[in-house]
Amino acid sequence: MPSLVKPNTFPRPGVQRAIRRVLAALAAIACTLSLAACGQSEAGKIRIGIKFDQPGLGFKKSGTYVGFDVDVARYIAKKLGYSPDEIIWKEAPSKQREAMLQNGDVDMILATYSITDERKKAVSFAGPYFVAGQDLLVRKDDHSINGPEDLNGKRLCSVTGSTSAATVKKKFASEVQLMEQPGYAECATALFSGIVDAVTTDDIILAGLASASRGRLRVVGRPFTQEYYGVGIKKGDSKFAAKINNAIVEMIQDGSWTHAIEDNTQGTGYSPNDEYNPPTPTEGE
Known part of the structure; x- marks a missing residue:
C-alpha cells in the first residue's frame, strides 16, 4: 500500500512561526482565564x-x-x-x-x-x-490640638471609605475641613507638608505612622470612639x-x-485600651 503521507508536507518556516504565534496567543488567553494553566494555581492556598x-x-x-x-x-x-x-x-x-x-x-x-x-x-x-479607638495624629511641635474639641477651623485628613472619615463627617462636619485620601501614607505626607493640621483614624494605625516618622509626628492620645x-x-x-x-x-x-x-508598636509608647482588649471573638457564629 502506498504511503498516505506525502513528502515535504511540513509547514514552511514562515508558516511554523505563524503557528507558534497563534499557540502563544492561545496560551496567554488560557493564562488569563485560569491561573492553574500558568503554573500559578491558587488551589490549596x-x-x-x-x-x-x-x-x-x-x-x-x-x-x-x-x-x-x-x-x-x-x-x-x-x-x-x-x-x-x-x-x-x-x-x-x-x-x-x-x-x-x-x-x-x-x-x-x-x-x-x-x-x-x-x-x-x-x-x-x-x-x-x-x-x-479613633484618635488624632499631629506634628510633634504642634500643641494646638489636644483632642477632637480643638478641631474647629482645622484641616483634617482621613481615608476614603473608612469609618474614621464617616465619624468626622457626622460629628465635626461643621467645624473642620476634611480631606480624604486613598491611603494613610498620603495623609501623613499631607501632614508633613502642612497641607493638613491633623490625621484621624484608629490609634494603633496612628502609632504605626508615628513610628515610621522617626519622631516627627505624635499621637494626641485622646481616643473618642471604639x-x-x-x-x-x-x-x-x-x-x-x-x-x-x-x-x-x-x-x-x-x-x-x-x-x-x-x-x-515597639518604641511608640502605645498600649491598647485594656478596658476593651483583648476582646472576646463571637461575631458571625
Missing part, C-alpha cells in the same frame, strides 16, 4: 486581604509583609491548616473590601476592618481580634467564622496576641 501601606499593621516591605494584622492572619491561617507559603496576600484598600469579598477575590480580610451594621449588610465578620476590628468573610459563612474565632481565642490565650502587639 488561602487568599488573605491586608493593607500594604499601614506601618505596624499591614505593610509590604521588600516583598515581605509585616504588621499586627499580618501576624494575626498568619496565626489564623496556621490554625486553619495553611503554612506560610500557602498564603496569597492581596491588597485590600478600604473602599474595595466589600467588593473583594463579594466577588470571591479573597477568602478573608484583615485590614483594620471595623465591624459595623452597615457593612454587615454586604459581608460577614469573625472576631473581633482587636479594639482600637473600633472593633473584625475578620471580613463572605456573608453568611457561620462555620468559617467559628473556626476563625477559635483561632483568635487560642492566639490570645497562648500569649501570641500580646507579643504581636508589642512587636509591632
Whole structure:
C-alpha cells in the first residue's frame, strides 16, 4: 500500500512561526482565564486581604509583609491548616473590601476592618481580634490640638471609605475641613507638608505612622470612639467564622496576641485600651 503521507508536507518556516504565534496567543488567553494553566494555581492556598501601606499593621516591605494584622492572619491561617507559603496576600484598600469579598477575590480580610451594621449588610465578620479607638495624629511641635474639641477651623485628613472619615463627617462636619485620601501614607505626607493640621483614624494605625516618622509626628492620645476590628468573610459563612474565632481565642490565650502587639508598636509608647482588649471573638457564629 502506498504511503498516505506525502513528502515535504511540513509547514514552511514562515508558516511554523505563524503557528507558534497563534499557540502563544492561545496560551496567554488560557493564562488569563485560569491561573492553574500558568503554573500559578491558587488551589490549596488561602487568599488573605491586608493593607500594604499601614506601618505596624499591614505593610509590604521588600516583598515581605509585616504588621499586627499580618501576624494575626498568619496565626489564623496556621490554625486553619495553611503554612506560610500557602498564603496569597492581596491588597485590600478600604473602599474595595466589600467588593473583594463579594466577588470571591479573597477568602478573608484583615485590614483594620471595623465591624459595623452597615457593612454587615454586604459581608460577614469573625472576631473581633482587636479594639482600637479613633484618635488624632499631629506634628510633634504642634500643641494646638489636644483632642477632637480643638478641631474647629482645622484641616483634617482621613481615608476614603473608612469609618474614621464617616465619624468626622457626622460629628465635626461643621467645624473642620476634611480631606480624604486613598491611603494613610498620603495623609501623613499631607501632614508633613502642612497641607493638613491633623490625621484621624484608629490609634494603633496612628502609632504605626508615628513610628515610621522617626519622631516627627505624635499621637494626641485622646481616643473618642471604639473600633472593633473584625475578620471580613463572605456573608453568611457561620462555620468559617467559628473556626476563625477559635483561632483568635487560642492566639490570645497562648500569649501570641500580646507579643504581636508589642512587636509591632515597639518604641511608640502605645498600649491598647485594656478596658476593651483583648476582646472576646463571637461575631458571625
